[in-house]
Amino acid sequence: MQPIQSDSLRGVIEELATKRLTLRRWQASDREPFRRMNADVQIMEFMPSRLTPEESGRIADRIEAHFEEHGFGLFAAEYRENRRFIGFIGLAVVNFVAAFTPCVEIGWRLDREYWGYGLATEGAREVLRYAFESLGLNEVVSFTVPTNLRSRGVMERLGMMRDCDADFEHPKVPEGHALRHHVLYRIDRETWRQATDGGDALSGQ
Numbered sequence: 001m002q003p004i005q006s007d008s009l010r011g012v013i014e015e016l017a018t019k020r021l022t023l024r025r026w027q028a029s030d031r032e033p034f035r036r037m038n039a040d041v042q043i044m045e046f047m048p049s050r051l052t053p054e055e056s057g058r059i060a061d062r063i064e065a066h067f068e069e070h071g072f073g074l075f076a077a078e079y080r081e082n083r084r085f086i087g088f089i090g091l092a093v094v095n096f097v098a099a100f101t102p103c104v105e106i107g108w109r110l111d112r113e114y115w116g117y118g119l120a121t122e123g124a125r126e127v128l129r130y131a132f133e134s135l136g137l138n139e140v141v142s143f144t145v146p147t148n149l150r151s152r153g154v155m156e157r158l159g160m161m162r163d164c165d166a167d168f169e170h171p172k173v174p175e176g177h178a179l180r181h182h183v184l185y186r187i188d189r190e191t192w193r194q195a196t197d198g199g200d201a202l203s204g205q
Helices: 028-038 053-070 119-134 149-157 189-198
Strands: 015-017 021-024 074-079 084-093 104-110 139-144 181-188
Touching: 015 119, 021 084, 021 119, 028 053, 028 084, 053 084, 074 104, 074 119, 084 119, 104 119, 119 139, 119 149, 119 189, 139 149, 149 181, 181 189
Parallel strands: 104 139
Antiparallel strands: 015 021, 021 074, 074 084, 084 104, 139 181
16 A cells, blocks of 8 residues: 655645635634534434534544644634634545545535535635645545535535546445445646646636
8 A cells, every 4th residue: 555645745734714714723612513513414414423422522632633643634614704613624634444545535514504605615625725735745535425416516616526436335334324335536736736727627616
């Protein structure tokens, strides 16, 4: 298995900003709204189950540990207008074995109140820029279940392309579970650069 490809994984950045979002390290006050999100039926529709408060807290702990270990992670997303925590958008080293690993995944989870405004796309575009320009990654992936059309739409607006040959059964989802099968999307640095320069694949909300 080859290591994650990167020029250097350089530059630890504590905060990113877009027109409407601040992407930052987590604060203690983020944990309660995060707990509520993880107990929401619609937000967790495409996850194997909703999370208990204890499970939600452990995920927040792992996110913090990931930042400490790798120097990047799933940023807390703060809506700049009201400084409210609305979820996360960021990067994570995939922690299971599959044909496409090791790799870095881009992912997001936003409070339902903020769906439909292009915020996941807006934040994820900035995270991709950070991944390729600041961290020097050569490729970023994303994956979800086939029926999660909302997240797949974000992936496609980011210029990511589905790799049908790499669709997989998620090893952390029980066998026979309706959400075990996942589709994989990829984007490499050169494709991202061309799309960014040309303004085509990354144009749209």
